[in-house]
Amino acid sequence: MTKFDILILNGPNLGHIGRRQPEIYGSQTMDDLPGIVRTLMGGSADDIVLSHFQSNSEGALVDRLEQTRVDGTAGIVFNAGAYTHTSLAIADCLAWIGVPCVEVHISNIWARTDQPLRQQSLMGGRCVGVIAGFGILGYGLAVQALHQRLAGQSD
Numbered sequence: 001m002t003k004f005d006i007l008i009l010n011g012p013n014l015g016h017i018g019r020r021q022p023e024i025y026g027s028q029t030m031d032d033l034p035g036i037v038r039t040l041m042g043g044s045a046d047d048i049v050l051s052h053f054q055s056n057s058e059g060a061l062v063d064r065l066e067q068t069r070v071d072g073t074a075g076i077v078f079n080a081g082a083y084t085h086t087s088l089a090i091a092d093c094l095a096w097i098g099v100p101c102v103e104v105h106i107s108n109i110w111a112r113t114d115q116p117l118r119q120q121s122l123m124g125g126r127c128v129g130v131i132a133g134f135g136i137l138g139y140g141l142a143v144q145a146l147h148q149r150l151a152g153q154s155d
Contacts, residue, residue, distance in 0.1 A: 011081035036140035108133030
């Protein structure tokens with residue numbers, strides 16, 4: 001059976017998911033993600049291997065993205081946090097590494113009308129898809145979509 005190594009990559013302040021502003025980001029943590037993925041996939045997630053990386057440093061995120069080209073990572077689920085709106089370095093890296101990526105946001109960035117800067121994404125155009133506004137469930141949906149794409153079940 002082919003294994004699909006999927007990297008869950010989180011940017012600044014996302015090491016505190018579930019504790020940081022739960023009124024915006026919810027109370028679920030990354031520890032809940034494997035169960036969410038199993039539920040979404042009807043328990044048939046045996047061919048998915050999830051790994052996690054979180055950094056508050058833009059350079060460390062670029063380094064980890066570049067590493068996916070050589071470490072067998074099949075796909076990336078990426079919440080760049082605030083770098084979504086500001087980092088050309090990360091967007092440029094996503095454009096050339098050749099590993100399919102789904103951009104994820106816990107909140108709906110386009111509904112953040114009080115902060116127009118947060119309504120733009122420099123990453124989205126470099127990703128195969130974007131999921132926003134569904135809390136931690138969005139990570140599970142992204143893993144499911146990547147799995148289908150990688151297994152040749154969708155384009």
